[in-house]
Amino acid sequence: MSGMFHLSLGETELSSVVEVSGHRYTPEFLLPEIRRDELEAEQGWMAPDLYDPARDLLAMVRQTNVIRTRHHTILIDTCVGDCKPRNVASFNMLQTAWLENFRATGLRFEDVDLVMCTHLHVDHVGWNTRLLDGRWVPTFPNARYVFARGEYDHCAALHAAGGQSPDGPIFADSVLPAVEAGQAVIVDETEELAEGFLLEPTPGHSPGHVAIHLRNRDGHVLFSGDVMHHPVQVRLPHLNSRFCEDGPRARETRMRLLQAYADRDVILCPAHFERGTLGRLRSVSDGFRYDFLNGGAG
Numbered sequence: 001m002s003g004m005f006h007l008s009l010g011e012t013e014l015s016s017v018v019e020v021s022g023h024r025y026t027p028e029f030l031l032p033e034i035r036r037d038e039l040e041a042e043q044g045w046m047a048p049d050l051y052d053p054a055r056d057l058l059a060m061v062r063q064t065n066v067i068r069t070r071h072h073t074i075l076i077d078t079c080v081g082d083c084k085p086r087n088v089a090s091f092n093m094l095q096t097a098w099l100e101n102f103r104a105t106g107l108r109f110e111d112v113d114l115v116m117c118t119h120l121h122v123d124h125v126g127w128n129t130r131l132l133d134g135r136w137v138p139t140f141p142n143a144r145y146v147f148a149r150g151e152y153d154h155c156a157a158l159h160a161a162g163g164q165s166p167d168g169p170i171f172a173d174s175v176l177p178a179v180e181a182g183q184a185v186i187v188d189e190t191e192e193l194a195e196g197f198l199l200e201p202t203p204g205h206s207p208g209h210v211a212i213h214l215r216n217r218d219g220h221v222l223f224s225g226d227v228m229h230h231p232v233q234v235r236l237p238h239l240n241s242r243f244c245e246d247g248p249r250a251r252e253t254r255m256r257l258l259q260a261y262a263d264r265d266v267i268l269c270p271a272h273f274e275r276g277t278l279g280r281l282r283s284v285s286d287g288f289r290y291d292f293l294n295g296g297a298g
């Protein structure tokens with residue numbers, strides 16, 4: 001599978017480049033506070049592609065979102081990347097199908113105009129850079145790399161103090177090379193960006209996490225990053241993932257996002273949802289539901 005979805009919205013084309021997909025995490029690993037009775041109540045609409053009861057595993061995709069407008073090619077979030085030394089075995093020195101899947105889109109590295117990251121965790125910045133003659137260089141030579149100031153400053157301060165992410169030297173090998181090449185643009189969260197892009201602060205999962213709005217005459221898409229990792233969190237929004245850095249804040253942000261965008265003509269594009277990823281939020285009597293664009297409600 002090269003992409004999780006493809007959608008034409010007027011002159012805007014949305015698609016994805018998959019690094020890995022499938023059933024990977026037990027419910028208690030991904031969502032440590034989940035109760036078995038909660039899971040069982042939601043099992044019906046999730047099985048088997050989002051949750052496989054036989055193996056007791058939740059499915060999650062890692063993908064880069066590709067947006068092609070009339071004038072530009074934009075990538076959002078760049079997975080873990082190849083050949084990167086990481087402290088977690090499942091991220092360490094990977095060789096995945098991402099590159100082959102990227103090429104299958106017909107794009108070349110030179111074609112990318114803009115790279116944006118919802119946050120600077122290990123699985124969102126990897127293909128920002130690639131190894132060339134023993135050095136990490138920006139993968140996309142003509143791209144501007146857009147980083148939100150809050151998240152960037154937090155990681156830069158940690159790096160300046162001699163620290164790094166528990167996952168490895170992510171900032172050093174996947175963010176700094178873009179800065180050193182003069183390709184990074186650090187933007188305030190309120191700044192107007194090109195082509196109808198706008199950032200919305202969604203802190204909690206990481207300190208400066210942002211959701212990215214794309215709003216133009218073709219429609220409104222919200223790239224919500226890791227505000228939710230799995231569609232079950234639409235039904236059970238009190239559940240944080242294991243990877244959320246500030247639990248209470250992540251929960252508050254998730255609730256706010258659900259309330260703000262339910263029943264509106266906004267297509268959601270969360271970073272890790274399987275079943276084609278894209279959908280709309282609906283309010284129902286006992287909370288919220290996720291209607292996947294390609295069918296199947298949750």
Ligand SMILES: [Zn+2]
Nearest residue numbers: 121123226271
């Ligand atoms: Zn993630």
